Amino acid sequence: MEFTADQLKIMDSIIARYPRSRSAVMPLLHYVQAIDGYITPRGIETISKKLDIATAEVTAVSSFYTQYRTEPAGEYHVGVCVNTLCAVMGGDAIYDSLTDHLGIENHETTKDGKVSIERIECNAACDYAPVVMVNWEFYDNQTPQSVKDLVDAARAGNPPAPTRGPKKLRTWKQNSEVLAGLSDGLANEGVSAGGPSLLGLKIAKGEK
Amino acid sequence: MTPASKLTPVLSANWDEKDSFTIEGYKRNGGYKAVTKALAMEPDAVIQMIKDSGLRGRGGAGFPTGSKWGFIPQGDNKDHYLVVNADESEPGTCKDMPLLLANPHVLIEGIIIGSYAIRANHAFIYLRGEVVHVFRRVQQAIEDAYKAGLLGKNIGGKGFDLELTLHAGAGAYICGEETALLDSLEGFRGQPRLRPPFPAIAGLYAKPTVVNNVESVASVPSIINNGIEWFQAMGTEKSKGFTLYSLSGHVNNPGQFEAPLGITLRELLELAGGVRTGHKLKFWTPGGSSTPMFTDEHLDIPLDYEGVSAAGSMLGTKALQIFDETTCVVRAALRWSEFYKHESCGKCTPCREGTWWLVQMLHDLEDGKGTEADLTKLLDLCDNIAGRSFCALADGAVAPIMSSLKYFRDEYLEHQRNGGCPFDPVASTVFKTVGA
Numbered sequence: 001m002e003f004t005a006d007q008l009k010i011m012d013s014i015i016a017r018y019p020r021s022r023s024a025v026m027p028l029l030h031y032v033q034a035i036d037g038y039i040t041p042r043g044i045e046t047i048s049k050k051l052d053i054a055t056a057e058v059t060a061v062s063s064f065y066t067q068y069r070t071e072p073a074g075e076y077h078v079g080v081c082v083n084t085l086c087a088v089m090g091g092d093a094i095y096d097s098l099t100d101h102l103g104i105e106n107h108e109t110t111k112d113g114k115v116s117i118e119r120i121e122c123n124a125a126c127d128y129a130p131v132v133m134v135n136w137e138f139y140d141n142q143t144p145q146s147v148k149d150l151v152d153a154a155r156a157g158n159p160p161a162p163t164r165g166p167k168k169l170r171t172w173k174q175n176s177e178v179l180a181g182l183s184d185g186l187a188n189e190g191v192s193a194g195g196p197s198l199l200g201l202k203i204a205k206g207e208k
Numbered sequence: 209m210t211p212a213s214k215l216t217p218v219l220s221a222n223w224d225e226k227d228s229f230t231i232e233g234y235k236r237n238g239g240y241k242a243v244t245k246a247l248a249m250e251p252d253a254v255i256q257m258i259k260d261s262g263l264r265g266r267g268g269a270g271f272p273t274g275s276k277w278g279f280i281p282q283g284d285n286k287d288h289y290l291v292v293n294a295d296e297s298e299p300g301t302c303k304d305m306p307l308l309l310a311n312p313h314v315l316i317e318g319i320i321i322g323s324y325a326i327r328a329n330h331a332f333i334y335l336r337g338e339v340v341h342v343f344r345r346v347q348q349a350i351e352d353a354y355k356a357g358l359l360g361k362n363i364g365g366k367g368f369d370l371e372l373t374l375h376a377g378a379g380a381y382i383c384g385e386e387t388a389l390l391d392s393l394e395g396f397r398g399q400p401r402l403r404p405p406f407p408a409i410a411g412l413y414a415k416p417t418v419v420n421n422v423e424s425v426a427s428v429p430s431i432i433n434n435g436i437e438w439f440q441a442m443g444t445e446k447s448k449g450f451t452l453y454s455l456s457g458h459v460n461n462p463g464q465f466e467a468p469l470g471i472t473l474r475e476l477l478e479l480a481g482g483v484r485t486g487h488k489l490k491f492w493t494p495g496g497s498s499t500p501m502f503t504d505e506h507l508d509i510p511l512d513y514e515g516v517s518a519a520g521s522m523l524g525t526k527a528l529q530i531f532d533e534t535t536c537v538v539r540a541a542l543r544w545s546e547f548y549k550h551e552s553c554g555k556c557t558p559c560r561e562g563t564w565w566l567v568q569m570l571h572d573l574e575d576g577k578g579t580e581a582d583l584t585k586l587l588d589l590c591d592n593i594a595g596r597s598f599c600a601l602a603d604g605a606v607a608p609i610m611s612s613l614k615y616f617r618d619e620y621l622e623h624q625r626n627g628g629c630p631f632d633p634v635a636s637t638v639f640k641t642v643g644a
Contacts, residue, residue, distance in 0.1 A: 018373065019330060019413065020413060023375075023393055023394055023395045024395065026395065030376060051395070061395065061396065064397040065380050066379035067337050067338065067379035083299045084544050085299065085456055085531075087543055088539070089458075089637060089638050093633070093634070093637055121381065121547055121551070122297060122299040122300065124302045124305040125302050125305065126300050126301070126456035126457070126527065127454060127463050127464065129456060129462070130638065133338060143639045165341040166341065179378075180376075181347065181374065187344040187345050188227075188229075188230070188348070192229055193220075193223040193306055195463070196464065197223060197306040197464050198463070200453075200464050200479065201220050201223055202224070203212050203479055204215035204466075205224075
């Protein structure tokens with residue numbers, strides 16, 4: 001099946017952002033994931049035609065970066081940080097309890113297609129450890145129980161809001177569209193900064 | 209002087225305001241005044257001012273920012289580019305993401321000034337892809353800056369044109385290395401380039417390019433606004449100014465602390481409420497996992513470029529990861545090694561193959577199956593990896609291993625004597641008392 005005329009037009013607008021078209025390969029791959037849920041053969045072929053490069057060159061790029069998937073992600077893609085600091089602070093325990101709870105392993109998706117999981121590397125939120133990312137939104141200061149509750153609520157269609165993010169968690173595909181550079185208008189939602197980010201400032205102002 | 213009175217919030221000064229990330233919020237606190245000031249100066253004068261300020265790169269290497277700008281050949285009739293490295297992925301590093309979430313306009317203002325100085329008409333922000341809300345904030349800020357006439361054609365009526373493009377990465381630590389970042393931005397696999405030529409001569413699309421860290425560029429507007437003397441009044445002799453220190457791990461109150469360069473961990477720990485109550489400091493990284501670890505012997509080292517270097521490590525990203533005595537240092541080194549193995553781009557054999565070997569050996573050691581001879585072999589392996597690859601990922605990969613062996617050699621051997629890891633991982637978790 002072909003992409004729609006509107007989708008192809010959006011791809012052209014992504015290419016137009018760059019002085020040289022090939023630079024658009026990464027946002028185009030994010031956009032393919034926004035439509036198809038992973039990097040599909042039709043996505044590879046379309047990017048190859050649009051950028052006038054071989055399909056093998058597109059695949060070479062998509063296979064290098066871990067965010068590009070070879071299989072569909074769940075509607076809610078849960079990344080548990082297991083880099084050293086988060087792992088030590090509880091990330092390992094969170095990951096173990098989550099795999100037990102869902103009955104799936106790293107890179108797998110639950111049968112209902114709702115939740116997929118991934119062991120992720122440092123996500124630049126170490127002062128909020130242990131950190132879990134859902135659809136690449138911050139869920140700070142997690143525990144094994146809070147993450148089990150989170151995925152249960154997500155499977156029931158009612159995930160809690162990210163700690164530092166929009167009021168309502170968007171799906172993995174919707175967030176992939178944001179990464180392709182297509183605004184969803186939610187930038188003004190959520191806090192400016194979380195507590196730990198403000199700690200030094202508050203001490204300096206004599207508020208703590 | 210108490211540690212609290214040392215703090216100097218500049219970049220973080222408005223983070224506690226609800227709309228700090230909006231253009232209105234930024235302007236209310238004096239935002240975009242530095243652009244007006246800079247555009248009234250000659251571009252070379254802007255470069256000179258940043259050189260004279262002593263500002264050094266905040267992304268890890270500490271290279272003088274103004275000198276980097278000065279390396280761009282002028283009058284060469286070529287396009288120039290400014291590329292901001294917002295690929296923050298070094299384990300422990302968590303300063304640029306909160307900065308961009310709370311105050312993206314300070315980066316954009318720095319980009320306008322920097323681009324004007326190096327005479328670039330197109331700038332890029334390469335933001336790691338795993339932070340969607342940060343992407344939203346930066347994108348909105350760019351849109352609003354265009355609407356306000358701060359980006360686009362004829363900025364401020366001064367005849368200066370600048371396009372700014374936000375680009376999402378897709379989960380590759382190596383793209384934080386500047387030449388890998390450029391390859392990635394050109395639409396290739398992110399693999400480091402051989403230097404020379406340096407990006408200043410042949411960077412993005414083989415054109416003269418400056419690659420700067422987020423915090424470095426974001427520090428520029430304050431220098432333009434307040435002057436060199438103001439900036440130099442903070443910091444130490446060769447490490448001028450303020451910077452973001454990030455404390456994480458086994459401290460009572462982790463967080464961000466903006467302070468003059470040269471503050472010590474002892475002072476920062478006091479601000480963070482100390483090491484987790486009832487526990488004591490065991491080891492810490494001064495600037496992310498790629499910087500050799502320190503112990504409780506190093507509490508009073510001035511955390512500036514020279515001080516940390518003289519003590520055998522690197523200031524890096526000022527990512528202070530604190531681990532108490534419940535943490536197994538072999539487990540920590542193993543996990544970091546798994547990270548480097550996963551993130552090695554595969555270009556250079558010593559790193560691609562060596563990191564796999566490191567992980568295998570450390571697994572055995574952690575499981576109590578290693579011998580004393582293995583420690584010698586491990587160090588030998590490290591010697592054959594560090595300094596033998598295109599980029600610093602390989603050097604970073606051996607840093608936790610070599611430094612932990614230096615300070616905790618016996619702990620490695622204790623694993624063998626014990627027939628396995630002598631530590632209880634539950635004891636290190638934050639929720640051990642609140643119930644898992």
